[in-house]
Amino acid sequence: MHIRILTAADVRAALSMTAAIDAVGRAYAQLSTGKATMPLRSRFHTQKGVTLLMPAHLHDSGDFAVKIVSVYADNPKLGLPTVAATVLALDPQTGMPLALMEGDSLTALRTGAAGGVAARYLARADAGNVALFGAGVQARAQLQAAMAVRKIRRVWIVDPFESAARRLADDIAGWTDAPAVSLAESPQSALVQADIVLAATTTTTPLFDGNDLKPGTHVTGVGSFTPQMQEIDATTIRRARVVVDQRDAAMAEAGDIIAGKAVIDAEIGEIINGDKPGRQSDDEITFFKSVGLAVQDAVTAGAVLKSAEEKGLGTVIQMS
Numbered sequence: 132m133h134i135r136i137l138t139a140a141d142v143r144a145a146l147s148m149t150a151a152i153d154a155v156g157r158a159y160a161q162l163s164t165g166k167a168t169m170p171l172r173s174r175f176h177t178q179k180g181v182t183l184l185m186p187a188h189l190h191d192s193g194d195f196a197v198k199i200v201s202v203y204a205d206n207p208k209l210g211l212p213t214v215a216a217t218v219l220a221l222d223p224q225t226g227m228p229l230a231l232m233e234g235d236s237l238t239a240l241r242t243g244a245a246g247g248v249a250a251r252y253l254a255r256a257d258a259g260n261v262a263l264f265g266a267g268v269q270a271r272a273q274l275q276a277a278m279a280v281r282k283i284r285r286v287w288i289v290d291p292f293e294s295a296a297r298r299l300a301d302d303i304a305g306w307t308d309a310p311a312v313s314l315a316e317s318p319q320s321a322l323v324q325a326d327i328v329l330a331a332t333t334t335t336t337p338l339f340d341g342n343d344l345k346p347g348t349h350v351t352g353v354g355s356f357t358p359q360m361q362e363i364d365a366t367t368i369r370r371a372r373v374v375v376d377q378r379d380a381a382m383a384e385a386g387d388i389i390a391g392k393a394v395i396d397a398e399i400g401e402i403i404n405g406d407k408p409g410r411q412s413d414d415e416i417t418f419f420k421s422v423g424l425a426v427q428d429a430v431t432a433g434a435v436l437k438s439a440e441e442k443g444l445g446t447v448i449q450m451s
């Protein structure tokens with residue numbers, strides 16, 4: 132038996148954002164037709180933090196993996212990150228381990244890809260202006276994914292930590308086909324221009340007033356992950372057609388959906404499968420909420436492994 136070990140650099144080299152968007156679309160499609168096994172994530176509390184176990188198996192594509200995510204607040208004192216994830220990909224035929232991969236890079240890829248899938252089906256075809264709330268790892272991935280599905284010409288970054296916003300703006304300026312990027316003076320100044328609003332922050336209170344959204348705007352939110360956290364206000368929820376990654380997860384975990392008393396119109400998988408329409412008019416405001424699902428990890432891990440095998444990435448260890 133052997134296992135392939137993939138570092139963060141290997142994961143990033145293995146899969147483009149476009150390929151990740153295709154993969155996550157396949158996961159959502161299977162999930163919404165009952166072709167996925169995905170138990171609720173288990174939480175193990177220890178003295179210092181919490182460790183989550185996220186298993187999923189996709190029946191059609193055969194992707195099978197478990198992600199382990201630890202959130203330990205005191206880690207920075209030890210020179211370690213607060214959040215650390217690892218993914219174990221398994222063979223669905225035999226249950227044997229196939230690969231162990233660094234999970235933070237995979238999480239950014241699959242979370243960005245979720246936003247990319249949503250923008251592909253819900254943003255206007257001519258959407259070119261982005262308001263980007265947050266300047267961290269996930270915000271960066273959200274923008275990369277929007278760029279993979281739409282011709283993005285301008286980006287306004289909204290983040291109270293100016294140094295983080297400036298760092299991301301400098302980084303974006305060096306990308307191939309980089310959009311023009313500036314730091315927004317206020318949330319409102321970014322929203323009046325935006326065709327796509329991407330929220331990937333750690334805020335617990337709404338980022339903007341939904342009255343400032345232009346007709347036709349698409350909004351994606353990936354930040355809030357507890358009933359107490361809200362990135363998106365109730366006005367946006369009221370004005371928008373609401374689409375989620377999974378109804379049960381969104382109703383249980385997403386403060387935006389719960390506090391906004393959202394009427395969920397569709398799962399994104401239902402739109403991919405053609406059971407529900409994508410964007411219905413140029414004026415429609417759409418909101419996609421992703422809380423993050425293990426099926427995204429399983430399918431992205433499967434695609435990363437396939438590509439890594441083809442490209443000879445990683446280190447193969449003989450286990451027995």
Ligand SMILES: NC(=O)c1ccc[n+]([C@@H]2O[C@H](COP(=O)([O-])OP(=O)(O)OC[C@H]3O[C@@H](n4cnc5c(N)ncnc54)[C@H](O)[C@@H]3O)[C@@H](O)[C@H]2O)c1
Pocket residue numbers: 238242264265266267268269270289290291292295331332333334338353354355356421422423424
């Ligand atoms: N939905 C998913 O699948 C998924 C996956 C991974 C992470 N997340 C969540 O996404 C969020 C962002 O994660 P990250 O790794 O990028 O974190 P990060 O710490 O790297 O970045 C968060 C950014 O949000 C900014 N921010 C905080 N309050 C803000 C406000 N009011 N307005 C604008 N910006 C604000 C911070 O300054 C920071 O730059 C977290 O809540 C994380 O738990 C979701």
